[in-house]
Amino acid sequence: MVAKLKDILSSSNNIVFFGGAGVSTESNIPDFRSEKGLYQGDNGYKYSPEEMLSHSFFVSHKEDFYKFYKEKMIYKDAKPNAAHYALADLESMGKLRAVITQNIDGLHQEAGSRNVLELHGTVKDNYCTKCSEHFDLDYVMESKTLVPKCNICGGDIKPNVVLYEESLDEDVIKSAISYISNAEVLIVGGTSLVVYPAAGLINYFNGKYLVLINKSVTSFDNIADLVIKDKVGKVLGEAVSDLKKGY
Structure with missing residues (x-):
């Protein structure tokens, strides 16, 4: 072969x-749908991964989104x-x-x-939802607040990844x-x-x-x-x- x-x-x-x-x-x-994937078993959260990785969840539950995102979606040592x-x-x-x-x-x-x-999209790029300024992954991971803020206008930063509903x-x-x-x-x-x-x-x-x-x-x-x-x-x-x- x-x-x-x-x-x-x-x-x-x-x-x-x-x-x-x-x-x-x-x-x-980890992948999403295999036997050991992100979508299998109890993930320790009260929401499903699909729900937490949706646009509407990001808008309405930014702290919960970022807690899950930083813990389950970022692998800086990979x-x-x-x-x-x-x-x-x-x-x-x-x-x-x-x-x-x-x-x-x-x-x-x-x-x-x-x-x-x-x-x-990519976790390596992130942008301010207010002024569109871009930030790297280190800026997001080293943020002193759970939801990273733009250092120019103070707006919330969103990963430049395609979420469900987008x-x-x-x-x-x-x-x-x-x-x-x-x-x-x-x-x-x-x-x-x-x-x-x-x-x-x-x-x-x-x-x-x-x-x-x-x-x-x-x-x-x-x-x-x-x-x-x-x-x-x-x-x-x-x-x-x-x-x-x-x-």
């Missing part, structure tokens, strides 16, 4: 990667894993056109990827559709493809090879050209490592 993937990577210079939470789990960032580095290598080799990610941790950029489309960024979506619809190879990794509208982007692919790398079954397995049920980092790390030997 990995040998077939290596052949596909070797033959194309127009590859796009579409990734989900399974890419970051190998960096010890480091890029083999998947992140393999994708950065493919880009530097001139093979990968874009990384499209549902993750908000910024690990792709930390690994060296330059063209990253973040469908759900729409995805239109420009990011358009760019993602363009990359996917023009790609020769689309690699989908670490996502069960159940979260829409992001999962619907796969329908725009008309290229030569659709590759799925995921530990569990997806609804697109039957139409993929290659399905590998394993960890994304393990698979991409091995395939790209072999490929680099020829460069």
Whole structure:
């Protein structure tokens, strides 16, 4: 399976990667829906994660939102894993056109990827809801108040992530559709493809090879050209490592 993937990577210079939470789990960032995911079991809060990560909850319960957000959504010690580095290598080799990610941790950029489309935003960027001034993650985490305040106007700061009830960024979506619809190879990794509208982007692919790398079954397995049920980092790390030997 990995040998077939290596052949596909070797033959194309127009590859796009579409990734989900399974890419970051190998960096010890929990996903949402797996057996040990954020949405499973008693989380110690009186609200569900879905409710606490909604726009209306942020507006009406900012302290509860930030308590949950800082405790469950921020992993400052997380480091890029083999998947992140393999994708950065493919880009530097001139093979990968874009990384499209549902993750908000910024690990792709930390690994060296330059063209990253973040469908759900990023914890690394935050903005004042009053004056729109932007702040980094350290500013939010080191705030003396639970709800971080703007140092210019005193307004409340919101993470630049897409919460439930909010729409995805239109420009990011358009760019993602363009990359996917023009790609020769689309690699989908670490996502069960159940979260829409992001999962619907796969329908725009008309290229030569659709590759799925995921530990569990997806609804697109039957139409993929290659399905590998394993960890994304393990698979991409091995395939790209072999490929680099020829460069």
